[in-house]
Amino acid sequence: MTKKKETDSENISRMKAALDLYDNAPCGSVSFRKDGMIFDLNTTLSNWLGYNKNEIINKITLPSLFKIGGQIFFETHFFPLIQMQGFIKEVYFDILKKDKTILHGLINVREIPESDDQPVTYQATILDISDRWHFESALLKAKQKAEADSKAKAEFLSTISHEIRTPLNSILGIGNLLHKTPLNKNQKEYARLLLHSSEHLLSLVNNLLDLSKIEAKKIILERVDFNLYDLTTILQQTFSVKAKEKGIDLIVNIEKEVPMYLIGDHVKLNQILTNLIGNAIKFTKQGSVSLSISATNVNQSEVRLDFTVSDTGIGIPKEKLESIFQEFSQASYDVSVEFGGTGLGLTISKKLLELHNSTLTVTSELNVGSNFNFSIEYPKSENINSKKDISLLITEEHSFSSYHVLLVDDNPDNIFIAEQYLNQWDVEYKSAESGLQALTLLEKHNFDLILLDLQMPYMNGYETAKKVREMSLDKSPIIIAFSASTKGEVKEQLKEAGINDHLPKPFQPKELYEILLRYHHTSHNNKITTSPLEIKTVKKKTTEKNNVKPVSKKTESFNLARFEKMANNKPEYLKKFRLSTLDAIISYQKDFQKAITERKVAKLSELIHKSTMSLYYIAAEPLSELLKECRLILAEDSKNETLLTAKVNECNNEFTCIINGLREA
Amino acid sequence: MKSANDIDKIFNINILGNGTRPMLFAHGYGCDQNMWRFLYPHFESDYKIILFDYIGAGKSDLSSYSLEKYDSLKAYSEDIITICKHLELKDVIFVGHSVSAMVGVLASIKAPELFSKLILIGPSPRYINDGDYIGGFEEADIQELLDTLDSNYLGWSRAMAPVIMGNSDRPQLGEELTNSFCRTDPEIAKNFARVTFLSDNRADLDLVTVPCLILQSKKDVIAPKQVGEFTAKSIKNSTLKILEASGHCPNLSAPEVTAKAIKAYL
Numbered sequence: 001m002t003k004k005k006e007t008d009s010e011n012i013s014r015m016k017a018a019l020d021l022y023d024n025a026p027c028g029s030v031s032f033r034k035d036g037m038i039f040d041l042n043t044t045l046s047n048w049l050g051y052n053k054n055e056i057i058n059k060i061t062l063p064s065l066f067k068i069g070g071q072i073f074f075e076t077h078f079f080p081l082i083q084m085q086g087f088i089k090e091v092y093f094d095i096l097k098k099d100k101t102i103l104h105g106l107i108n109v110r111e112i113p114e115s116d117d118q119p120v121t122y123q124a125t126i127l128d129i130s131d132r133w134h135f136e137s138a139l140l141k142a143k144q145k146a147e148a149d150s151k152a153k154a155e156f157l158s159t160i161s162h163e164i165r166t167p168l169n170s171i172l173g174i175g176n177l178l179h180k181t182p183l184n185k186n187q188k189e190y191a192r193l194l195l196h197s198s199e200h201l202l203s204l205v206n207n208l209l210d211l212s213k214i215e216a217k218k219i220i221l222e223r224v225d226f227n228l229y230d231l232t233t234i235l236q237q238t239f240s241v242k243a244k245e246k247g248i249d250l251i252v253n254i255e256k257e258v259p260m261y262l263i264g265d266h267v268k269l270n271q272i273l274t275n276l277i278g279n280a281i282k283f284t285k286q287g288s289v290s291l292s293i294s295a296t297n298v299n300q301s302e303v304r305l306d307f308t309v310s311d312t313g314i315g316i317p318k319e320k321l322e323s324i325f326q327e328f329s330q331a332s333y334d335v336s337v338e339f340g341g342t343g344l345g346l347t348i349s350k351k352l353l354e355l356h357n358s359t360l361t362v363t364s365e366l367n368v369g370s371n372f373n374f375s376i377e378y379p380k381s382e383n384i385n386s387k388k389d390i391s392l393l394i395t396e397e398h399s400f401s402s403y404h405v406l407l408v409d410d411n412p413d414n415i416f417i418a419e420q421y422l423n424q425w426d427v428e429y430k431s432a433e434s435g436l437q438a439l440t441l442l443e444k445h446n447f448d449l450i451l452l453d454l455q456m457p458y459m460n461g462y463e464t465a466k467k468v469r470e471m472s473l474d475k476s477p478i479i480i481a482f483s484a485s486t487k488g489e490v491k492e493q494l495k496e497a498g499i500n501d502h503l504p505k506p507f508q509p510k511e512l513y514e515i516l517l518r519y520h521h522t523s524h525n526n527k528i529t530t531s532p533l534e535i536k537t538v539k540k541k542t543t544e545k546n547n548v549k550p551v552s553k554k555t556e557s558f559n560l561a562r563f564e565k566m567a568n569n570k571p572e573y574l575k576k577f578r579l580s581t582l583d584a585i586i587s588y589q590k591d592f593q594k595a596i597t598e599r600k601v602a603k604l605s606e607l608i609h610k611s612t613m614s615l616y617y618i619a620a621e622p623l624s625e626l627l628k629e630c631r632l633i634l635a636e637d638s639k640n641e642t643l644l645t646a647k648v649n650e651c652n653n654e655f656t657c658i659i660n661g662l663r664e665a
Numbered sequence: 666m667k668s669a670n671d672i673d674k675i676f677n678i679n680i681l682g683n684g685t686r687p688m689l690f691a692h693g694y695g696c697d698q699n700m701w702r703f704l705y706p707h708f709e710s711d712y713k714i715i716l717f718d719y720i721g722a723g724k725s726d727l728s729s730y731s732l733e734k735y736d737s738l739k740a741y742s743e744d745i746i747t748i749c750k751h752l753e754l755k756d757v758i759f760v761g762h763s764v765s766a767m768v769g770v771l772a773s774i775k776a777p778e779l780f781s782k783l784i785l786i787g788p789s790p791r792y793i794n795d796g797d798y799i800g801g802f803e804e805a806d807i808q809e810l811l812d813t814l815d816s817n818y819l820g821w822s823r824a825m826a827p828v829i830m831g832n833s834d835r836p837q838l839g840e841e842l843t844n845s846f847c848r849t850d851p852e853i854a855k856n857f858a859r860v861t862f863l864s865d866n867r868a869d870l871d872l873v874t875v876p877c878l879i880l881q882s883k884k885d886v887i888a889p890k891q892v893g894e895f896t897a898k899s900i901k902n903s904t905l906k907i908l909e910a911s912g913h914c915p916n917l918s919a920p921e922v923t924a925k926a927i928k929a930y931l
Contacts, residue, residue, distance in 0.1 A: 035911060068802070068806050069810045072695065072886075072913070073695075220731070492734055
């Protein structure tokens with residue numbers, strides 16, 4: 001009897017303790033039905049939330065305590081998963097308290113299966129992780145900031161590289177042209193060095209750009225049909241000169257099983273192989289460099305190709321084998337001094353291979369040689385008619401007779417350079433300095449192909465192309481866009497505008513030639529008469545000496561010396577340069593006034609960027625400096641209005657001076 | 666050009682059912698084709714069932730995604746047309762949940778010849794209230810939702826996969842069922858959310874010519890009743906049916922009711 005009493009009271013106190021634990025446990029507890037309706041919760045949770053229990057029970061559903069994102073998530077993911085597996089562990093939710101502040105909670109749920117007459121219910125335990133949440137948020141923020149900073153740096157790098165490419169375009173173009181003019185021996189050597197260095201600079205800038213694009217994940221793999229044998233033939237042709245110069249053999253060894261037609265990104269493959277073969281030749285003084293390709297794992301539709309580039313060069317010390325793939329690291333400082341290069345090629349190759357889910361491996365022995373090895377899986381192409389690589393056609397002779405090209409670019413210098421090439425290849429062309437002008441020309445003349453700059457004021461390249469496509473022309477021309485944009489042209493956008501192809505600036509004459517050839521080749525199968533890549537020497541025309549004198553003013557607001565040089569003794573070019581610059585300067589002054597009146601730093605920056613080349617060509621340093629000073633003043637929070645007014649006046653004086661000067665000249 | 670095989674892989678296309686008339690099921694935001702698992706079996710005997718994942722969802726090809734391309738619902742609607750053309754579908758019955766309803770609307774405007782009927786489950790042409798228009802959300806709500814996604818802290822952007830191990834009381838939870846859990850790439854989901862919740866397709870509704878059935882849950886936090894009514898009023902030739910179901914996914918929470926309503930309409 002006494003024993004039973006004791007047991008009862010023990011039981012009661014145990015139950016009390018259990019209830020007490022449930023109600024005051026250090027975690028929240030809530031029970032809900034299938035429709036989410038809460039039918040019980042413990043005191044801890046009701047205290048946390050700031051509700052009385054009776055304000056919640058049978059009145060509020062569990063998801064309605066979440067913010068909207070949480071509600072959607074609960075419905076689409078959380079609850080279905082509970083139903084599927086009967087429990088869920090530690091999922092984070094923002095839980096809204098009565099006072100609308102947030103409880104950061106981890107929720108565990110378990111299903112209480114139906115029994116007797118009781119339908120299925122769910123019991124959730126909630127842990128308050130606010131402290132942890134704050135720490136994690138701080139960490140996340142720091143991580144985001146670090147990532148944003150790194151992205152900003154990558155973008156800065158990319159922008160700067162592009163900025164460098166634009167003037168480089170002119171340097172390369174002029175260098176190419178200069179090289180082909182009659183020069184004495186010394187001058188010829190200078191021109192060669194100029195060309196060589198600017199090509200080197202371009203490849204450096206291109207590498208930086210590639211790397212920043214890869215880092216910014218802006219590079220995607222193309223899937224196109226290509227001919228592997230064409231690709232290797234071109235590689236062999238490209239490198240044969242260099243190999244011969246150094247007296248080493250260049251061997252390409254492709255196993256019989258390797259299929260000719262594949263689907264994949266041949267541009268990236270070419271880039272990887274170019275890097276590896278280029279390096280191999282660079283670091284090999286005698287012996288040979290070889291590219292071997294073998295096929296394994298061949299099935300009906302896919303093939304795995306193993307590529308090996310081996311050399312008998314200086315080799316890589318063991319301890320450097322890992323670091324050679326890092327940015328800007330060559331095996332040693334001396335290496336970079338002796339052999340040149342940026343040390344970016346391997347990094348880029350490795351990253352391009354990562355895009356292919358592949359890796360680049362290296363084995364090397366000092367003073368014996370190195371082997372670089374990678375594998376890529378390609379689907380086989382059934383399209384055995386895949387286009388013959390146009391580079392192979394270059395060695396053939398070709399004539400562009402009766403091929404009509406329209407050149408559209410708002411920058412007269414770019415037009416001038418492109419015109420020189422077109423002249424040399426005997427391509428018939430007309431030039432327009434705006435989209436509108438191009439449309440007018442198209443109404444009167446037939447063109448086979450349009451070379452179209454994308455970034456033009458008023459009507460940009462995209463708009464121009466769309467308008468061209470809307471015209472009912474007898475013959476719809478091919479449109480090739482060219483641009484040095486920082487954003488990179490989006491294929492869809494180009495396609496949507498009806499643009500057929502794209503040539504990034506700065507381009508080498510060879511690239512322009514190739515693209516002309518490609519489209520000419522597809523439209524005609526012309527008889528071949530001249531050898532175009534051997535750019536014909538510009539015939540020296542004995543034009544009378546230029547009468548236009550450099551305009552000299554007190555501190556010389558500008559002069560035309562640069563244009564005179566570029567015009568190459570052709571007064572008509574000089575006039576064209578002068579007048580187009582005049583138009584540009586007049587519009588820049590308007591833009592300037594607008595930016596100042598509206599107090600818009602961004603507009604002024606845009607103007608400064610836009611006008612850089614024009615001001616450079618006419619050597620308008622004072623104006624260029626003054627514009628930058630205005631920007632500085634404008635960017636300050638507490639603007640010095642007096643100083644600003646003074647500088648604006650000076651700018652306007654310079655503008656007037658240049659405009660009058662250009663008119664008079 | 667993408668080869669036929671590619672398109673099947675890119676969108677993880679699955680074709681089921683014994684019928685010939687095609688029913689194309691397009692899943693909603695944050696989900697994949699698994700969201701139809703309780704619904705499509707009701708139609709298997711009479712229809713050809715086509716399931717797919719949008720790029721970024723389920724087992725689609727993530728590498729085919731690009732931020733630039735998928736910056737509006739238009740790109741998703743073009744994918745629908747691509748799939749229909751690739752499978753040479755005709756007289757398609759399009760079943761779209763949530764945002765997919767609008768994707769279907771856009772596809773049907775662009776290529777009305779492909780579709781015979783649209784079944785729109787919980788459609789919303791605009792989620793944000795605008796003057797007299799009730800979308801169910803204030804701009805701040807949506808911004809908050811997008812911020813939540815950005816903060817990468819909500820469970821759906823974390824590894825939230827079912828656990829198979831140690832679940833002996835549920836022997837039916839095999840690998841197959843585990844795989845039926847909706848998956849979505851968190852980065853793409855963020856952008857998709859932006860495209861979805863900031864879209865405004867009210868003006869497009871007038872242009873729909875294909876007959877529509879609009880299914881609306883009695884209680885839906887994401888697309889309230891007024892939105893269903895607005896959609897029904899704006900689309901000519903449409904029927905609105907309020908389902909005895911609660912929640913935004915009647916196809917998950919009340920598949921029988923949903924199937925019955927669709928069958929009655931067809």
